[in-house]
Amino acid sequence: MSEENSQVGYPAPNVTPNITRLTPYRHGKSIQEVERELGITGMIKLASNENSLGPSPLAIEAMQAYSGKMHLYPDAGTYDLQQFLAAKLNVDPEGLVFGNGSDDVIHLVGITFLNEGDEVVQAHPSFVRYEAAATLNNCACHLVPLTSDWIHDLDAMLAAVNEKTRIVFITNPNNPTGTIVGKQALDAFLDALPERVIAVIDEAYHEYAAPDPDYPDCLPYVREGKNVVLLRTFSKAFGLAGLRIGYGITRPEIASWLNRTREPFNVNLMAQAAAIAAAADTAHVERTVAVNEAGKQQFYHALASFGLSYAPTYGNFIWFDTGRDSKQVYSKLLYAGVITRTGDIFGAPTYLRVTIGTEAENAKFLNALPEVLAAIPTAE
Numbered sequence: 001m002s003e004e005n006s007q008v009g010y011p012a013p014n015v016t017p018n019i020t021r022l023t024p025y026r027h028g029k030s031i032q033e034v035e036r037e038l039g040i041t042g043m044i045k046l047a048s049n050e051n052s053l054g055p056s057p058l059a060i061e062a063m064q065a066y067s068g069k070m071h072l073y074p075d076a077g078t079y080d081l082q083q084f085l086a087a088k089l090n091v092d093p094e095g096l097v098f099g100n101g102s103d104d105v106i107h108l109v110g111i112t113f114l115n116e117g118d119e120v121v122q123a124h125p126s127f128v129r130y131e132a133a134a135t136l137n138n139c140a141c142h143l144v145p146l147t148s149d150w151i152h153d154l155d156a157m158l159a160a161v162n163e164k165t166r167i168v169f170i171t172n173p174n175n176p177t178g179t180i181v182g183k184q185a186l187d188a189f190l191d192a193l194p195e196r197v198i199a200v201i202d203e204a205y206h207e208y209a210a211p212d213p214d215y216p217d218c219l220p221y222v223r224e225g226k227n228v229v230l231l232r233t234f235s236k237a238f239g240l241a242g243l244r245i246g247y248g249i250t251r252p253e254i255a256s257w258l259n260r261t262r263e264p265f266n267v268n269l270m271a272q273a274a275a276i277a278a279a280a281d282t283a284h285v286e287r288t289v290a291v292n293e294a295g296k297q298q299f300y301h302a303l304a305s306f307g308l309s310y311a312p313t314y315g316n317f318i319w320f321d322t323g324r325d326s327k328q329v330y331s332k333l334l335y336a337g338v339i340t341r342t343g344d345i346f347g348a349p350t351y352l353r354v355t356i357g358t359e360a361e362n363a364k365f366l367n368a369l370p371e372v373l374a375a376i377p378t379a380e
Protein backbone atom coordinates (compact mmCIF):
# COMPACT_ATOMS: atom_id res chain seq x y z
CA MET A 1 0.00 0.00 0.00
CA SER A 2 1.39 3.45 -0.87
CA GLU A 3 1.63 6.41 1.57
CA GLU A 4 -1.36 8.13 -0.12
CA ASN A 5 -3.55 5.04 0.20
CA SER A 6 -2.88 4.44 3.84
CA GLN A 7 -5.49 5.59 6.33
CA VAL A 8 -5.10 9.21 7.44
CA GLY A 9 -2.98 9.38 10.56
CA TYR A 10 -1.51 5.90 10.20
CA PRO A 11 1.85 5.16 8.56
CA ALA A 12 1.83 2.81 5.54
CA PRO A 13 2.63 -0.74 6.65
CA ASN A 14 6.17 -1.84 5.92
CA VAL A 15 5.68 -4.53 3.27
CA THR A 16 8.76 -6.46 2.18
CA PRO A 17 9.63 -6.22 -1.56
CA ASN A 18 8.88 -9.90 -2.25
CA ILE A 19 5.34 -9.45 -0.91
CA THR A 20 4.79 -6.35 -3.08
CA ARG A 21 5.60 -8.51 -6.12
CA LEU A 22 2.86 -11.03 -5.26
CA THR A 23 -0.47 -10.71 -7.06
CA PRO A 24 -3.60 -11.87 -5.24
CA TYR A 25 -4.89 -15.24 -6.49
CA ARG A 26 -7.63 -14.74 -9.10
CA HIS A 27 -10.16 -17.33 -8.04
CA GLY A 28 -13.02 -18.42 -10.25
CA LYS A 29 -16.28 -16.64 -9.46
CA SER A 30 -18.68 -18.48 -7.18
CA ILE A 31 -22.24 -19.30 -8.21
CA GLN A 32 -23.63 -16.97 -5.50
CA GLU A 33 -21.40 -14.11 -6.67
CA VAL A 34 -22.52 -14.36 -10.30
CA GLU A 35 -26.19 -14.87 -9.46
CA ARG A 36 -26.07 -11.79 -7.23
CA GLU A 37 -24.28 -9.67 -9.86
CA LEU A 38 -26.42 -10.69 -12.84
CA GLY A 39 -29.69 -11.12 -10.99
CA ILE A 40 -30.24 -14.61 -12.41
CA THR A 41 -30.60 -18.06 -10.88
CA GLY A 42 -29.76 -21.63 -11.89
CA MET A 43 -26.08 -20.98 -12.65
CA ILE A 44 -23.69 -23.91 -12.91
CA LYS A 45 -19.96 -23.69 -12.25
CA LEU A 46 -17.55 -25.42 -14.59
CA ALA A 47 -14.65 -23.21 -13.57
CA SER A 48 -12.63 -24.82 -10.79
CA ASN A 49 -12.36 -28.50 -11.71
CA GLU A 50 -14.54 -29.62 -8.82
CA ASN A 51 -16.35 -32.97 -8.84
CA SER A 52 -19.97 -32.40 -9.93
CA LEU A 53 -21.03 -35.66 -8.23
CA GLY A 54 -20.08 -34.15 -4.87
CA PRO A 55 -18.35 -35.98 -2.02
CA SER A 56 -18.67 -39.69 -1.38
CA PRO A 57 -21.78 -40.45 0.75
CA LEU A 58 -19.39 -42.16 3.18
CA ALA A 59 -17.39 -38.94 3.53
CA ILE A 60 -20.62 -37.03 4.22
CA GLU A 61 -21.50 -39.56 6.94
CA ALA A 62 -18.05 -39.18 8.47
CA MET A 63 -18.39 -35.39 8.51
CA GLN A 64 -21.79 -35.65 10.16
CA ALA A 65 -20.41 -38.03 12.76
CA TYR A 66 -17.63 -35.57 13.57
CA SER A 67 -19.76 -32.42 13.61
CA GLY A 68 -20.44 -32.86 17.34
CA LYS A 69 -16.71 -33.07 18.07
CA MET A 70 -15.66 -29.75 16.67
CA HIS A 71 -14.76 -28.40 20.12
CA LEU A 72 -11.68 -30.65 19.93
CA TYR A 73 -8.42 -29.81 18.21
CA PRO A 74 -7.57 -32.10 15.33
CA ASP A 75 -4.74 -34.62 15.55
CA ALA A 76 -1.66 -32.55 14.72
CA GLY A 77 0.00 -35.61 13.17
CA THR A 78 -3.04 -36.67 11.06
CA TYR A 79 -2.11 -40.18 12.29
CA ASP A 80 -5.12 -42.26 11.18
CA LEU A 81 -5.12 -40.88 7.65
CA GLN A 82 -1.35 -41.14 7.46
CA GLN A 83 -1.45 -44.85 8.37
CA PHE A 84 -4.37 -45.52 6.03
CA LEU A 85 -2.74 -43.87 3.03
CA ALA A 86 0.72 -45.29 3.69
CA ALA A 87 -0.75 -48.81 3.64
CA LYS A 88 -2.82 -48.07 0.56
CA LEU A 89 0.10 -46.56 -1.37
CA ASN A 90 2.76 -48.87 0.05
CA VAL A 91 4.97 -46.01 1.19
CA ASP A 92 6.65 -45.09 4.48
CA PRO A 93 4.08 -43.27 6.68
CA GLU A 94 6.85 -40.90 7.77
CA GLY A 95 7.06 -39.69 4.17
CA LEU A 96 3.53 -38.24 4.13
CA VAL A 97 2.92 -34.53 4.76
CA PHE A 98 -0.60 -33.16 5.05
CA GLY A 99 -1.80 -29.73 4.10
CA ASN A 100 -4.80 -27.46 4.09
CA GLY A 101 -5.22 -28.41 0.43
CA SER A 102 -2.22 -29.32 -1.72
CA ASP A 103 -1.77 -25.55 -2.15
CA ASP A 104 -0.57 -25.56 1.44
CA VAL A 105 2.03 -28.24 0.64
CA ILE A 106 3.29 -26.14 -2.32
CA HIS A 107 3.66 -23.24 0.11
CA LEU A 108 5.49 -25.47 2.61
CA VAL A 109 7.92 -26.76 -0.02
CA GLY A 110 8.70 -23.16 -0.98
CA ILE A 111 9.31 -21.77 2.50
CA THR A 112 11.22 -24.88 3.58
CA PHE A 113 13.62 -25.30 0.68
CA LEU A 114 13.98 -21.90 -1.03
CA ASN A 115 16.48 -19.25 -0.03
CA GLU A 116 16.72 -15.79 -1.51
CA GLY A 117 18.45 -15.99 -4.91
CA ASP A 118 17.58 -19.64 -5.53
CA GLU A 119 15.65 -20.48 -8.67
CA VAL A 120 12.55 -22.47 -9.57
CA VAL A 121 11.62 -24.01 -12.92
CA GLN A 122 8.08 -24.74 -14.05
CA ALA A 123 6.15 -25.19 -17.28
CA HIS A 124 3.97 -22.46 -18.73
CA PRO A 125 1.02 -22.35 -18.82
CA SER A 126 0.63 -24.38 -15.69
CA PHE A 127 -0.69 -24.03 -12.16
CA VAL A 128 -0.14 -20.48 -10.95
CA ARG A 129 0.74 -21.19 -7.32
CA TYR A 130 4.31 -22.39 -7.97
CA GLU A 131 5.46 -18.98 -9.15
CA ALA A 132 3.82 -17.42 -6.09
CA ALA A 133 5.90 -19.74 -3.87
CA ALA A 134 9.06 -18.64 -5.69
CA THR A 135 8.20 -14.93 -5.44
CA LEU A 136 7.29 -15.19 -1.76
CA ASN A 137 10.75 -16.59 -1.08
CA ASN A 138 12.63 -14.02 -3.19
CA CYS A 139 13.40 -16.49 -5.94
CA ALA A 140 13.18 -16.25 -9.73
CA CYS A 141 10.77 -18.65 -11.41
CA HIS A 142 11.66 -19.77 -14.94
CA LEU A 143 8.51 -20.33 -16.98
CA VAL A 144 9.31 -22.83 -19.70
CA PRO A 145 6.72 -22.84 -22.52
CA LEU A 146 4.83 -26.07 -23.19
CA THR A 147 5.33 -27.68 -26.60
CA SER A 148 2.91 -26.77 -29.40
CA ASP A 149 0.85 -29.81 -28.27
CA TRP A 150 0.55 -28.25 -24.80
CA ILE A 151 2.86 -30.84 -23.24
CA HIS A 152 5.70 -30.17 -20.74
CA ASP A 153 8.91 -29.61 -22.71
CA LEU A 154 11.15 -31.59 -20.38
CA ASP A 155 14.31 -30.99 -22.48
CA ALA A 156 13.79 -27.25 -22.32
CA MET A 157 12.99 -27.47 -18.60
CA LEU A 158 16.23 -29.37 -18.04
CA ALA A 159 18.10 -26.72 -20.03
CA ALA A 160 16.61 -24.07 -17.69
CA VAL A 161 18.08 -25.83 -14.63
CA ASN A 162 21.30 -24.23 -13.40
CA GLU A 163 23.40 -24.27 -10.24
CA LYS A 164 20.89 -21.99 -8.49
CA THR A 165 17.87 -24.21 -9.22
CA ARG A 166 16.35 -25.79 -6.10
CA ILE A 167 12.89 -26.92 -7.23
CA VAL A 168 11.35 -28.05 -10.51
CA PHE A 169 7.55 -28.34 -10.70
CA ILE A 170 5.97 -30.85 -13.07
CA THR A 171 2.19 -30.90 -13.26
CA ASN A 172 0.87 -34.26 -14.34
CA PRO A 173 -1.82 -33.97 -15.68
CA ASN A 174 -1.15 -30.32 -16.35
CA ASN A 175 -3.60 -27.60 -15.38
CA PRO A 176 -4.96 -25.87 -17.56
CA THR A 177 -4.19 -28.15 -20.53
CA GLY A 178 -4.99 -31.65 -19.19
CA THR A 179 -1.90 -33.09 -20.91
CA ILE A 180 0.55 -35.56 -19.35
CA VAL A 181 4.19 -36.55 -19.53
CA GLY A 182 4.84 -40.27 -19.85
CA LYS A 183 7.06 -42.59 -17.85
CA GLN A 184 10.02 -42.79 -20.23
CA ALA A 185 10.29 -39.02 -20.56
CA LEU A 186 9.93 -38.56 -16.80
CA ASP A 187 12.53 -41.28 -16.03
CA ALA A 188 15.03 -39.63 -18.36
CA PHE A 189 14.30 -36.18 -16.92
CA LEU A 190 14.74 -37.29 -13.30
CA ASP A 191 17.92 -39.21 -14.13
CA ALA A 192 19.42 -36.09 -15.70
CA LEU A 193 18.25 -33.71 -12.96
CA PRO A 194 21.04 -32.77 -10.51
CA GLU A 195 20.42 -34.65 -7.25
CA ARG A 196 20.20 -31.50 -5.13
CA VAL A 197 17.13 -30.31 -7.10
CA ILE A 198 13.74 -31.36 -5.69
CA ALA A 199 11.24 -32.45 -8.35
CA VAL A 200 7.71 -31.67 -7.22
CA ILE A 201 5.30 -33.74 -9.31
CA ASP A 202 1.84 -32.29 -8.84
CA GLU A 203 -0.71 -35.08 -9.29
CA ALA A 204 -3.85 -33.16 -8.29
CA TYR A 205 -5.77 -34.95 -11.09
CA HIS A 206 -4.13 -38.35 -10.51
CA GLU A 207 -7.34 -40.39 -10.14
CA TYR A 208 -8.67 -39.25 -13.52
CA ALA A 209 -5.46 -40.14 -15.35
CA ALA A 210 -4.47 -43.28 -13.42
CA PRO A 211 -6.50 -45.79 -15.49
CA ASP A 212 -4.65 -44.74 -18.66
CA PRO A 213 -1.63 -46.93 -19.43
CA ASP A 214 0.33 -43.89 -20.64
CA TYR A 215 0.07 -42.20 -17.24
CA PRO A 216 3.16 -42.91 -15.14
CA ASP A 217 3.08 -44.37 -11.64
CA CYS A 218 5.45 -42.05 -9.76
CA LEU A 219 5.37 -43.83 -6.39
CA PRO A 220 8.47 -45.91 -7.28
CA TYR A 221 10.50 -42.66 -7.44
CA VAL A 222 9.58 -42.03 -3.81
CA ARG A 223 10.27 -45.62 -2.76
CA GLU A 224 13.70 -45.42 -4.46
CA GLY A 225 14.47 -42.39 -2.28
CA LYS A 226 14.73 -39.83 -5.08
CA ASN A 227 14.41 -36.12 -4.29
CA VAL A 228 10.80 -36.15 -5.35
CA VAL A 229 7.62 -34.81 -3.73
CA LEU A 230 4.35 -36.06 -5.21
CA LEU A 231 1.33 -33.87 -4.54
CA ARG A 232 -2.15 -35.33 -4.24
CA THR A 233 -5.43 -33.78 -3.17
CA PHE A 234 -8.92 -34.61 -1.96
CA SER A 235 -10.26 -31.53 -3.80
CA LYS A 236 -10.78 -33.04 -7.24
CA ALA A 237 -11.91 -36.66 -7.81
CA PHE A 238 -12.74 -37.06 -4.10
CA GLY A 239 -15.09 -34.07 -4.21
CA LEU A 240 -13.85 -32.38 -1.02
CA ALA A 241 -12.50 -29.05 -2.32
CA GLY A 242 -14.40 -27.07 0.31
CA LEU A 243 -12.91 -29.08 3.15
CA ARG A 244 -9.29 -28.29 2.20
CA ILE A 245 -7.07 -31.32 2.44
CA GLY A 246 -4.17 -32.45 0.29
CA TYR A 247 -0.83 -34.14 0.90
CA GLY A 248 2.70 -34.71 -0.25
CA ILE A 249 4.31 -38.13 -0.67
CA THR A 250 8.07 -38.03 -0.33
CA ARG A 251 10.98 -39.58 1.49
CA PRO A 252 10.95 -39.23 5.29
CA GLU A 253 13.90 -36.83 5.42
CA ILE A 254 12.16 -34.31 3.16
CA ALA A 255 8.88 -34.83 5.02
CA SER A 256 10.54 -34.18 8.37
CA TRP A 257 11.64 -30.72 7.19
CA LEU A 258 8.22 -29.93 5.78
CA ASN A 259 6.59 -31.05 9.01
CA ARG A 260 8.75 -28.61 10.98
CA THR A 261 7.51 -25.72 8.83
CA ARG A 262 3.90 -26.84 8.86
CA GLU A 263 1.38 -25.31 11.25
CA PRO A 264 0.50 -28.05 13.75
CA PHE A 265 -3.27 -27.97 13.16
CA ASN A 266 -3.29 -27.16 9.43
CA VAL A 267 -5.67 -30.04 8.63
CA ASN A 268 -8.99 -29.79 10.43
CA LEU A 269 -10.71 -32.60 12.29
CA MET A 270 -13.56 -33.06 9.84
CA ALA A 271 -11.19 -33.13 6.89
CA GLN A 272 -9.09 -35.87 8.46
CA ALA A 273 -12.16 -38.03 9.09
CA ALA A 274 -13.80 -37.38 5.72
CA ALA A 275 -10.59 -38.03 3.79
CA ILE A 276 -10.25 -41.56 5.18
CA ALA A 277 -13.87 -42.32 4.28
CA ALA A 278 -13.44 -40.78 0.82
CA ALA A 279 -10.20 -42.65 0.13
CA ALA A 280 -11.83 -45.93 1.19
CA ASP A 281 -14.82 -45.39 -1.11
CA THR A 282 -13.23 -46.62 -4.32
CA ALA A 283 -16.68 -47.09 -5.89
CA HIS A 284 -17.32 -43.34 -5.70
CA VAL A 285 -14.01 -42.58 -7.40
CA GLU A 286 -14.78 -45.16 -10.09
CA ARG A 287 -18.18 -43.56 -10.70
CA THR A 288 -16.52 -40.15 -10.85
CA VAL A 289 -13.96 -41.30 -13.39
CA ALA A 290 -16.62 -43.06 -15.49
CA VAL A 291 -18.80 -39.93 -15.58
CA ASN A 292 -15.73 -37.93 -16.56
CA GLU A 293 -14.82 -40.33 -19.37
CA ALA A 294 -18.34 -40.09 -20.79
CA GLY A 295 -18.18 -36.30 -20.42
CA LYS A 296 -14.89 -36.17 -22.32
CA GLN A 297 -16.49 -37.91 -25.28
CA GLN A 298 -19.47 -35.54 -25.09
CA PHE A 299 -17.06 -32.57 -25.24
CA TYR A 300 -14.77 -34.02 -27.94
CA HIS A 301 -17.71 -34.80 -30.17
CA ALA A 302 -19.36 -31.39 -29.76
CA LEU A 303 -16.18 -29.31 -30.01
CA ALA A 304 -15.11 -31.16 -33.15
CA SER A 305 -18.54 -30.57 -34.67
CA PHE A 306 -18.13 -26.83 -33.94
CA GLY A 307 -14.71 -26.94 -35.67
CA LEU A 308 -12.86 -26.04 -32.44
CA SER A 309 -9.48 -27.53 -31.59
CA TYR A 310 -8.90 -28.91 -28.10
CA ALA A 311 -6.16 -30.67 -26.18
CA PRO A 312 -7.13 -34.31 -25.40
CA THR A 313 -7.41 -34.31 -21.62
CA TYR A 314 -6.32 -36.67 -18.85
CA GLY A 315 -8.00 -34.50 -16.20
CA ASN A 316 -11.59 -33.44 -15.44
CA PHE A 317 -11.42 -30.30 -17.57
CA ILE A 318 -10.88 -29.39 -21.17
CA TRP A 319 -8.71 -26.66 -22.70
CA PHE A 320 -9.77 -25.43 -26.10
CA ASP A 321 -9.31 -22.54 -28.50
CA THR A 322 -12.45 -20.44 -28.93
CA GLY A 323 -10.73 -18.52 -31.75
CA ARG A 324 -11.88 -15.28 -30.10
CA ASP A 325 -11.22 -13.16 -27.05
CA SER A 326 -12.24 -15.75 -24.47
CA LYS A 327 -13.08 -13.07 -21.89
CA GLN A 328 -16.00 -12.09 -24.11
CA VAL A 329 -16.95 -15.75 -24.50
CA TYR A 330 -16.78 -16.12 -20.71
CA SER A 331 -19.03 -13.06 -20.15
CA LYS A 332 -21.69 -14.21 -22.58
CA LEU A 333 -21.60 -17.71 -21.12
CA LEU A 334 -22.40 -16.22 -17.71
CA TYR A 335 -25.68 -14.94 -19.11
CA ALA A 336 -26.32 -18.45 -20.45
CA GLY A 337 -25.89 -19.70 -16.88
CA VAL A 338 -22.39 -21.24 -17.02
CA ILE A 339 -19.22 -20.11 -15.22
CA THR A 340 -15.97 -21.08 -16.98
CA ARG A 341 -12.31 -20.00 -16.79
CA THR A 342 -10.58 -17.75 -19.31
CA GLY A 343 -7.14 -18.51 -20.72
CA ASP A 344 -5.73 -15.00 -20.29
CA ILE A 345 -4.48 -15.74 -16.77
CA PHE A 346 -2.53 -18.60 -18.35
CA GLY A 347 -1.20 -16.39 -21.19
CA ALA A 348 -3.58 -17.83 -23.82
CA PRO A 349 -6.26 -15.15 -24.37
CA THR A 350 -8.37 -17.08 -26.90
CA TYR A 351 -8.54 -20.27 -24.82
CA LEU A 352 -11.15 -21.38 -22.35
CA ARG A 353 -10.81 -24.03 -19.64
CA VAL A 354 -14.05 -25.80 -18.83
CA THR A 355 -14.59 -28.40 -16.12
CA ILE A 356 -16.22 -31.62 -17.29
CA GLY A 357 -19.37 -32.00 -15.21
CA THR A 358 -22.42 -34.24 -15.33
CA GLU A 359 -23.99 -35.02 -18.70
CA ALA A 360 -26.67 -32.34 -18.09
CA GLU A 361 -24.12 -29.70 -17.07
CA ASN A 362 -21.95 -30.43 -20.09
CA ALA A 363 -25.02 -30.22 -22.34
CA LYS A 364 -25.98 -26.85 -20.85
CA PHE A 365 -22.56 -25.49 -21.74
CA LEU A 366 -22.27 -27.15 -25.16
CA ASN A 367 -25.78 -26.08 -26.17
CA ALA A 368 -25.03 -22.45 -25.28
CA LEU A 369 -21.61 -22.29 -26.93
CA PRO A 370 -22.43 -21.99 -30.68
CA GLU A 371 -24.71 -18.99 -30.17
CA VAL A 372 -22.20 -17.30 -27.88
CA LEU A 373 -19.37 -17.81 -30.39
CA ALA A 374 -21.47 -16.56 -33.29
CA ALA A 375 -21.96 -13.26 -31.45
CA ILE A 376 -18.23 -12.55 -31.04
CA PRO A 377 -15.83 -11.67 -33.87
CA THR A 378 -12.99 -14.14 -34.43
CA ALA A 379 -9.46 -13.12 -33.38
CA GLU A 380 -7.06 -11.92 -36.15
Ligand SMILES: Cc1ncc(COP(=O)(O)O)c(C=O)c1O
Pocket residue numbers: 048049100101102103104127171174175202204232233234235241244245246
Ligand atom coordinates in the same frame (compact mmCIF):
# COMPACT_ATOMS: atom_id res chain seq x y z
C1 LIG B 1 -2.48 -28.66 -10.57
C2 LIG B 1 -3.08 -28.24 -9.28
N1 LIG B 1 -2.36 -28.36 -8.16
C3 LIG B 1 -2.84 -28.02 -6.97
C4 LIG B 1 -4.12 -27.51 -6.85
C5 LIG B 1 -4.59 -27.08 -5.50
O1 LIG B 1 -5.59 -27.88 -5.05
P1 LIG B 1 -5.99 -27.95 -3.51
O2 LIG B 1 -5.22 -26.88 -2.78
O3 LIG B 1 -7.44 -27.74 -3.48
O4 LIG B 1 -5.57 -29.31 -3.05
C6 LIG B 1 -4.91 -27.36 -7.98
C7 LIG B 1 -6.25 -26.76 -7.88
O5 LIG B 1 -6.88 -26.36 -8.81
C8 LIG B 1 -4.38 -27.74 -9.23
O6 LIG B 1 -5.09 -27.60 -10.36
